[in-house]
Amino acid sequence: MAEGKKEDPKNPNQINIELTDENAEGIYVNLAMIAHSSSEFVIDFIKLMPGLPKAKVKSRIIITPEHAKRLRKALDDNIQKYESNFGDIKQTEEIKIPLNFGGTVGEA
Numbered sequence: 001m002a003e004g005k006k007e008d009p010k011n012p013n014q015i016n017i018e019l020t021d022e023n024a025e026g027i028y029v030n031l032a033m034i035a036h037s038s039s040e041f042v043i044d045f046i047k048l049m050p051g052l053p054k055a056k057v058k059s060r061i062i063i064t065p066e067h068a069k070r071l072r073k074a075l076d077d078n079i080q081k082y083e084s085n086f087g088d089i090k091q092t093e094e095i096k097i098p099l100n101f102g103g104t105v106g107e108a
Helices: 065-086
Strands: 031-036 041-047 056-063
């Protein structure tokens, strides 16, 4: 065991997770794209701005298939809890990515 670190005898499986101030602020994204291979899932979190034809990947997460399935289960659980508290999340039938977010497009 490293010098100065002690295990909690009450819970030896406890993991201490650090959240820095920078990470605690979060990053706004409004689009996620997912790709996979036989050994990994790649999730790109993207910020798409109105009127701009170019979007920027704000974060890329690469996880194993096992962790992808765990993430799906955790999301399913959290969505169920959210909807039981706040009501059903409304969803459109077809997902469209409008480049102007429904506003007018300026011309020069």
